[in-house]
Amino acid sequence: MNIALDVMGGDHGPGEIIAGAIEAAQTYKITVSLVGPPDIIRSELAKHATATAGLRLPIVPASQVIEMGEKPAAAVRAKQDSSIVVASRMVRNGEAQGFVTAGNTGGALAAGIFQVGRIEGILRPALITPFPTHRGFCVILDVGANADVKPEHLQQFAIMGSVYARHVMGVNNPRVRILSNGEEEGKGNQLVISAYNLLAATPGINFQGNVESKEIVEGMADVVVTDGFTGNVFVKTAEATAKLLQRVMLEELTAGPISSVGAFLAQAALRRLRTRMDDSQYGGAVLLGLAGMVVVAHGRSKANAIRHAIRVAKQGAEQNIQAKIQEGVAESAPRASRLGDSAMKAVPT
Amino acid sequence: MNIALDVMGGDHGPGEIIAGAIEAAQTYKITVSLVGPPDIIRSELAKHATATAGLRLPIVPASQVIEMGEKPAAAVRAKQDSSIVVASRMVRNGEAQGFVTAGNTGGALAAGIFQVGRIEGILRPALITPFPTHRGFCVILDVGANADVKPEHLQQFAIMGSVYARHVMGVNNPRVRILSNGEEEGKGNQLVISAYNLLAATPGINFQGNVESKEIVEGMADVVVTDGFTGNVFVKTAEATAKLLQRVMLEELTAGPISSVGAFLAQAALRRLRTRMDDSQYGGAVLLGLAGMVVVAHGRSKANAIRHAIRVAKQGAEQNIQAKIQEGVAESAPRASRLGDSAMKAVPT
Numbered sequence: 001m002n003i004a005l006d007v008m009g010g011d012h013g014p015g016e017i018i019a020g021a022i023e024a025a026q027t028y029k030i031t032v033s034l035v036g037p038p039d040i041i042r043s044e045l046a047k048h049a050t051a052t053a054g055l056r057l058p059i060v061p062a063s064q065v066i067e068m069g070e071k072p073a074a075a076v077r078a079k080q081d082s083s084i085v086v087a088s089r090m091v092r093n094g095e096a097q098g099f100v101t102a103g104n105t106g107g108a109l110a111a112g113i114f115q116v117g118r119i120e121g122i123l124r125p126a127l128i129t130p131f132p133t134h135r136g137f138c139v140i141l142d143v144g145a146n147a148d149v150k151p152e153h154l155q156q157f158a159i160m161g162s163v164y165a166r167h168v169m170g171v172n173n174p175r176v177r178i179l180s181n182g183e184e185e186g187k188g189n190q191l192v193i194s195a196y197n198l199l200a201a202t203p204g205i206n207f208q209g210n211v212e213s214k215e216i217v218e219g220m221a222d223v224v225v226t227d228g229f230t231g232n233v234f235v236k237t238a239e240a241t242a243k244l245l246q247r248v249m250l251e252e253l254t255a256g257p258i259s260s261v262g263a264f265l266a267q268a269a270l271r272r273l274r275t276r277m278d279d280s281q282y283g284g285a286v287l288l289g290l291a292g293m294v295v296v297a298h299g300r301s302k303a304n305a306i307r308h309a310i311r312v313a314k315q316g317a318e319q320n321i322q323a324k325i326q327e328g329v330a331e332s333a334p335r336a337s338r339l340g341d342s343a344m345k346a347v348p349t
Numbered sequence: 350m351n352i353a354l355d356v357m358g359g360d361h362g363p364g365e366i367i368a369g370a371i372e373a374a375q376t377y378k379i380t381v382s383l384v385g386p387p388d389i390i391r392s393e394l395a396k397h398a399t400a401t402a403g404l405r406l407p408i409v410p411a412s413q414v415i416e417m418g419e420k421p422a423a424a425v426r427a428k429q430d431s432s433i434v435v436a437s438r439m440v441r442n443g444e445a446q447g448f449v450t451a452g453n454t455g456g457a458l459a460a461g462i463f464q465v466g467r468i469e470g471i472l473r474p475a476l477i478t479p480f481p482t483h484r485g486f487c488v489i490l491d492v493g494a495n496a497d498v499k500p501e502h503l504q505q506f507a508i509m510g511s512v513y514a515r516h517v518m519g520v521n522n523p524r525v526r527i528l529s530n531g532e533e534e535g536k537g538n539q540l541v542i543s544a545y546n547l548l549a550a551t552p553g554i555n556f557q558g559n560v561e562s563k564e565i566v567e568g569m570a571d572v573v574v575t576d577g578f579t580g581n582v583f584v585k586t587a588e589a590t591a592k593l594l595q596r597v598m599l600e601e602l603t604a605g606p607i608s609s610v611g612a613f614l615a616q617a618a619l620r621r622l623r624t625r626m627d628d629s630q631y632g633g634a635v636l637l638g639l640a641g642m643v644v645v646a647h648g649r650s651k652a653n654a655i656r657h658a659i660r661v662a663k664q665g666a667e668q669n670i671q672a673k674i675q676e677g678v679a680e681s682a683p684r685a686s687r688l689g690d691s692a693m694k695a696v697p698t
Binding site: 134144147148179180181188189190192212213214216217227228229230232233234236237238239240241242243244245246247248249252253255261262265266268269270272273276277 | 483493496497528529530537538539541561562563565566576577578579581582583585586587588589590591592593594595596597598601602604610611614615617618619621622625626
């Protein structure tokens with residue numbers, strides 16, 4: 001098992017990324033290929049000389065980096081020796097079973113779609129991410145790979161999400177629901193209403209109907225299916241609201257007459273809250289539907305989050321979720337491959 | 350000025366609704382027509398005998414009620430003597446300048462669209478609601494009247510939202526933005542991308558481009574324009590996340606070693622937080638684009654919220670926002686009235 005790791009992505013620089021690679025190689029006894037400028041990688045590895053003895057951490061040279069501000073598709077085309085393109089090429093060539101990056105999400109999508117390629121029968125790869133609920137985590141897809149989709153795409157998202165929830169999140173018979181503006185059948189926009197009927201008739205998934213935000217938060221779904229526009233707005237709205245509330249709670253707790261006690265308690269509570277809501281152990285977002293595992297870790301990932309992202313790539317590859325997705329799609333949606341749709345529409349410009 | 354009030358809607362019963370009517374008649378020196386079963390209204394009014402002396406609070410009989418579980422469009426058609434239908438008929442007949450209800454939102458939309466009728470040139474009425482930000486409140490529309498819309502509809506929403514923000518919320522030169530999955534021009538689904546260009550070319554509005562959830566929360570927009578599906582998901586996600594966070598914060602604050610102090614501070618902080626986020630003074634949602642003011646107060650409205658809902662109806666009517674919307678639409682979108690679209694699509698079934 002070899003997972004290619006883009007050492008140049010992320011807010012904390014190659015140090016944290018490489019520390020995560022060492023943890024992963026140690027914990028999971030796998031090869032982690034370190035893709036990036038060899039001198040940077042060597043100097044980071046030197047800091048962990050004892051820890052790395054006997055680990056499989058080959059260096060794969062890549063001289064370029066795709067920056068956060070670049071147009072993803074153009075950058076992936078232009079920078080053929082960028083760490084993310086080199087890593088994705090290893091997956092395409094079968095040299096690695098997956099790649100992990102904490103860099104530019106758009107770049108990861110473009111590299112995944114252009115370089116790794118789709119699973120046969122998959123119309124559109126989709127970005128899946130864990131989402132915190134009061135009881136734990138569900139997964140939601142698509143959260144940004146496809147702004148406009150058809151009901152058939154949502155059907156495939158439901159199949160891919162079920163495979164992922166089962167084999168990577170460890171959920172038995174995952175409950176699949178469509179994000180809508182009302183729980184009842186018949187609620188939704190045209191897309192949701194059409195997809196509802198399609199999902200209800202799809203074998204192999206545990207479809208439970210529509211879901212509203214408040215039930216997602218209560219943990220009423222394991223897999224939430226939506227288009228990439230609504231899904232993106234959904235996760236960003238939840239994140240923005242949570243951040244605002246934490247800030248306002250802190251302001252209010254430190255506004256009273258015993259503000260120092262309030263501040264002390266608030267800090268402790270917020271710390272516990274963040275641990276509870278922390279999704280770093282879930283390894284970030286995954287671009288599902290490609291011929292290899294493509295894991296997009298948060299830009300803010302530290303070593304521990306990188307280790308888990310590598311674990312997700314390894315686990316998906318071991319469980320052969322690509323084959324399971326292909327089977328699920330072939331079984332459930334024989335019409336899908338005849339739509340003649342192009343995955344290229346999904347690439348961010 | 351006469352505002353018709355459905356006394357039968359709301360979670361707290363006719364008592365709170367009628368108390369709100371008395372406050373409004375007193376404060377704003379207007380007529381508030383109390384629509385509902387006369388015996389119930391008389392017995393509530395009797396409790397405020399002194400306060401109501403000299404106020405204009407005529408009773409308008411209505412024998413039926415649309416319940417929360419009913420199919421709105423069918424119920425509005427079937428129950429011609431329901432309080433909401435009688436109230437909306439008063440607006441259509443020019444006997445009242447607006448109506449206010451704290452009942453079934455779908456029923457209010459159906460009654461508004463069927464009974465009150467659209468402003469000339471308006472393709473689709475839209476539901477607008479105040480949304481709390483770190484700095485105050487913005488307004489967002491559509492939050493549920495139209496699940497599927499065209500760019501031309503979003504253009505009209507921008508015009509209606511600007512008129513509302515200016516004349517009801519008191520915002521000078523309101524900044525209009527489209528809710529999207531990225532701030533940059535070119536981000537969004539097909540609807541957003543097309544609407545972006547249309548809004549950029551629309552005279553009379555202060556269009557500032559796309560907006561993401563985190564900037565809305567920061568107060569970067571005064572009017573947020575979106576389709577009714579995404580808008581509905583947006584407000585419900587923010588509400589569900591805020592509720593979850595408050596619950597989890599309370600759990601965490603009372604989990605530590607000095608849990609009684611934590612509980613005390615948390616209760617006080619949560620109370621202040623709710624006051625800060627309280628939108629009751631903004632009078633609830635308004636169905637814009639109709640020939641009279643249609644205000645849908647929260648089901649949980651108490652007397653004070655009902656008073657503000659009545660104020661919004663009065664203010665909109667006084668400012669003649671119907672005429673201003675009509676002018677805005679005629680000036681900005683001369684093509685709109687030629688689309689031949691039907692408002693009936695907006696009616697919830």
